[in-house]
Amino acid sequence: MSESSQINQAQKEPSQQPPPDPMAVCPVGLDDGYAYTKVALADGRLFSVPSRARIGAAGVTWIRAQEQRIFEYETGGAIYSVGAVDGEETSFDEYPGSALNRVIVQHALQEAGLSGRSVHLVTGLPVGAYYRNDGQLRQGGIDQKRDSLKLTVDPRSAVRGRQQPTLKVSVAFHEVIPEALAAWYDHVIVQQADGVTLDADRLSAPIAIVDIGGRTTDYVVVQDQGIVHGSSGSLNRGMLHLKSRVADRVQEQFDLTGLGEQSIARAVDRQQLRLHGRDHDISTLVATAKRELVELLYGETRRKLGLGAELDQVLFVGGGSAALAADIGNWFPNQIIADHAAFANARGMLKYLQFVCDDVERGF
């Protein structure tokens, strides 16, 4: 996938659809992960932006407005730059309720074309941040996240390619669900041309969802429509660890003191490190870091799910499942990798909002 991307899963092309009513509330599934923030819209379009921002103004004047790649937002009296910046570390426990998260979410909503709109949102928290080991809710963290995204974020610069001023997206309703469970909703709520159905076979089948993300890998086992907490939870390991392992090794091998976060991310994607205008092959280094991560994930998956003999299916989701598809292909005989795996949670969050959330709570 490219850095910022849009995928169109609409059954009809947007141009064939009637233009959206600008006054209507827009339902949005939003998976605001530690690595990427993914947006699912009701017309089938999917967007993602890197979860990359830092405090302070951009310090760049764009010679051509269309080329603007850094956007400024203000929240809680502080200015943040979002987009093509060397992002501040998102891998801290309070990130989901932080101002850093808030500005990245606002940017993702702007990139999805929702400037000036009022939205109803469902977002997520890693399973381990949502439930305690005994299954009790971590209500403090859930409330903090729910309230944080309702706070105002004001855009300070125009959105790419648009002449009119950028208007803030306001959040009128926000519900938080466990991330990997969102992928289960995506799996069991099936939308077809003639309507929406709950797939009875999928609903009753014992299934494990493994969500390989940036900072976390989430496990959820659902049986008889209940979450089996003993086999569910979060491991604090994901694709961002691969990036930091590569960063450490690159520093060592090339005797560098510091390298920007964007340069490292690019180097991992391209397996080439560009220094002083020259490319250096780092594929061996990336392969070693990847092997280490895969081994670690394999161990934890076996600990959580065993051989999975009692599970009808193991569903892999998250951007990491797509990125590591070749390395995790034979872990279970009954495994599948979800379609557009990085967006499974966002799609499920949207379905949860549209078909599970209480209309009264949403003010309808």
Ligand SMILES: Nc1ncnc2c1ncn2[C@@H]1O[C@H](COP(=O)(O)OP(=O)(O)OP(=O)(O)O)[C@@H](O)[C@H]1O
């Ligand atoms: N749009 C994208 N472009 C490029 N790579 C991507 C994209 N989306 C996901 N990936 C790859 O998958 C990894 C994990 O992405 P994912 O979006 O699942 O993480 P996340 O949900 O942000 O993290 P977490 O679940 O830990 O909060 C990324 O670090 C990257 O390697």
Ligand SMILES: [Mg+2]
């Ligand atoms: Mg995720």
